[in-house]
Amino acid sequence: MELRQASSPEDVASNSLLLAGGTELVPLLRSGLVDGDELLDIRRVVPRGIDGTRIGAGATLAELECDPQVPDALREACRLAASPQLRNMGSIGGNLLQATRCWYWRLKWPCRLHGGDECFAREGEHREHAIFANDFCASAHPSDVAAALLALGATLRTNRRELAIADLYRVPTEDDRRTTTLEPGELLLEITVPEPERSVYLKAMERKRWAFPIVGVAAARVGGTTRIALAGVAPVPWLLDGGGLDAATPLPRNAYKVEIAQALVKRATQALA
Numbered sequence: 582m583e584l585r586q587a588s589s590p591e592d593v594a595s596n597s598l599l600l601a602g603g604t605e606l607v608p609l610l611r612s613g614l615v616d617g618d619e620l621l622d623i624r625r626v627v628p629r630g631i632d633g634t635r636i637g638a639g640a641t642l643a644e645l646e647c648d649p650q651v652p653d654a655l656r657e658a659c660r661l662a663a664s665p666q667l668r669n670m671g672s673i674g675g676n677l678l679q680a681t682r683c684w685y686w687r688l689k690w691p692c693r694l695h696g697g698d699e700c701f702a703r704e705g706e707h708r709e710h711a712i713f714a715n716d717f718c719a720s721a722h723p724s725d726v727a728a729a730l731l732a733l734g735a736t737l738r739t740n741r742r743e744l745a746i747a748d749l750y751r752v753p754t755e756d757d758r759r760t761t762t763l764e765p766g767e768l769l770l771e772i773t774v775p776e777p778e779r780s781v782y783l784k785a786m787e788r789k790r791w792a793f794p795i796v797g798v799a800a801a802r803v804g805g806t807t808r809i810a811l812a813g814v815a816p817v818p819w820l821l822d823g824g825g826l827d828a829a830t831p832l833p834r835n836a837y838k839v840e841i842a843q844a845l846v847k848r849a850t851q852a853l854a
């Protein structure tokens with residue numbers, strides 16, 4: 582496989598594997614979970630700075646976690662993600678596009694997300710899996726950052742379109758197994774984050790540090806409207822709407838996640854008051 586440096590956002594072939602910090606892509610390549618003809622280093626063509634409400638998709642989580650222009654929920658979601666070394670290398674764009682941590686998928690079991698006809702987690706080990714939209718694939722979206730951006734009502738700009746963060750993601754189905762709507766050759770360039778009156782991010786994890794969310798809860802009040810979004814509870818970042826947590830459909834061994842989510846949502850709502 583060839584490694585090449587992109588010279589412009591248009592210089593992206595549909596079969597290029599896009600490399601930013603490499604903290605996610607390199608392990609996936611090493612374990613044979615992704616493959617392609619060309620590895621394209623996009624760091625010179627993806628904006629990196631933070632300018633008021635606009636964040637370059639190449640900004641690292643370490644840059645975001647300590648910048649006072651960044652709303653509290655997003656700063657905290659970055660601070661609580663991964664380890665300091667990973668946050669120094671990992672970009673926000675790469676974070677939003679990370680693959681599932683489902684252990685069956687990572688171990689290459691021929692499950693539905695790999696094109697097979699079975700979800701091994703549903704019948705097997707699913708303690709850390711989804712409690713919403715888990716019928717076809719019970720993977721739990723691992724991004725703290727995506728949940729924070731969803732609560733904040735962020736929008737994204739790519740080299741082809743503008744879209745709401747919610748529209749970046751899709752629940753996989755029999756006909757279309759993808760979990761994002763990004764097309765081959767489409768580059769995430771910039772994120773616009775409205776200024777909230779108040780926002781907060783709370784996270785429950787297996788350890789106090791360096792762990793993916795068992796449940797993450799972001800709450801933000803923007804223009805008088807409060808939105809709550811969750812990480813680690815559905816195959817996509819999950820916006821809590823009308824049915825709230827009563828609409829959850831936990832599996833036999835992960836109902837505890839509903840209780841954790843209830844407690845964190847209550848605390849996050851109190852923090853906004």
Ligand SMILES: Cc1cc2nc3c(=O)[nH]c(=O)nc-3n(C[C@H](O)[C@H](O)[C@H](O)COP(=O)(O)OP(=O)(O)OC[C@H]3O[C@@H](n4cnc5c(N)ncnc54)[C@H](O)[C@@H]3O)c2cc1C
Nearest residue numbers: 601602603604605606662663671672674675676678725769
């Ligand atoms: C051990 C470990 C623990 C972690 N813990 C957490 C955690 O607790 N919470 C959390 O939220 N995250 C966590 N992460 C995820 C981490 O934040 C991401 O790995 C990192 O942000 C990815 O950024 P990157 O620049 O390294 O992406 P890369 O590895 O370079 O790319 C990741 C994916 O995004 C695509 N991509 C990257 N940038 C763009 C772009 N601009 N346009 C289009 N496609 C793009 C790549 O093609 C690739 O598919 C963890 C990761 C590891 C390895």
Ligand code: SF4
Nearest residue numbers: 683692700718719720
């Ligand atoms: S949860 Fe999704 S990724 Fe995991 S085994 Fe089931 S179909 Fe595969």
